[in-house]
Amino acid sequence: MTEFHIDPDLARAATLPSRSYIDPEILRAEQSRIFGGTWQYAGSLDALKEAGDFITTSIAGEPVVVACVEDGSLRAFSNVCRHRAGPVAVGCGHRKALQCAYHGWTYGLDGRLLGTPEFDGVLDFKKEDHALPGFRVGTFGPLVFVNLGAGGPSLHEVLGAIPAETRRWHPDALRFHHRQDYELACNWKVYVDNYLEGYHIPVAHPELFRLIDYGDYRVELFQHYSKQHAPVTAAGTVYHRDLGDGEGLQALYYWIFPNLMLNLYPDHLQVNHILPLGPERTLTRFEWYAQDPLPPDWPARFAANLAFSDSVQQEDIFLCEAVQRGLRSRTYDRGRYSAARENGVHHFHRLWCEGMNG
């Protein structure tokens, strides 16, 4: 595959070529080089509190099981039975050992193969050679992450200053609350590009524009993530409340390369998980994590928040799907970045090139 290059100078750079948003071969390469080697959000820690608890997910096409073991720590494995590739765990639940749904082989929560019914007489077969391959696992607040790649930075290194900067929201006290999925007819990067700039807010999101101080909207870049923040206007106090710690009211959005967004509000966290379903098909999964116990006025405020979030999302869906059609145009290939407003998009494209070029 050709090398990808984005000029490091934002003021001179051009965006990614159109075919990177269309070509099925690019998505195949992304699955192994981008999603297969970065910390991916795997689910909620709520379901992994006791030894024996497990959850399943799929990361870059790899079936994955995450289990809580005896000492309370988490382990992640390939959810693929070493016999004939059946599922070792299905959905989520609580078990002393994992049992394949196909022929019943059992595995310890540490991945060791324990039981192989009716397998006597099989030559050159040792159970200890058939443990489930393990993956790196980590947590931040209520979020569980898995990395299929053995190399690269730790989750701690990737998150940088985020844990310290979000301490005032007490991420450890957040519990899974609600999920809303949206399927979009666009490449996953079109959606991420859209998220990474506030440039489109005045034209595309008039209601959101009223809630934040656009003049002071900033995008700050870090090695593995970027951070968008803006002071909240008087109208914005509907969704943002003062925590009373002298920090003032801020809209605060983190994006962690490549496909996770953390939007922080005073009493909840909204997670956006962006998953490619095909070159031109994307699942955007919105999850709300709220403080436990829920404040008494939560239902009314959550309903308002959900409605607002949905209206902004509909505005973005319209744009992202139109952009995808635009990227297919015979007259368009690459554009330019606003030096004032699109540093976050440029940063993403640079990280993407680095990942793709290996």
Ligand code: FES
């Ligand atoms: S595939 Fe798992 S026991 Fe046969």
Ligand SMILES: [Fe+2]
């Ligand atoms: Fe938007």
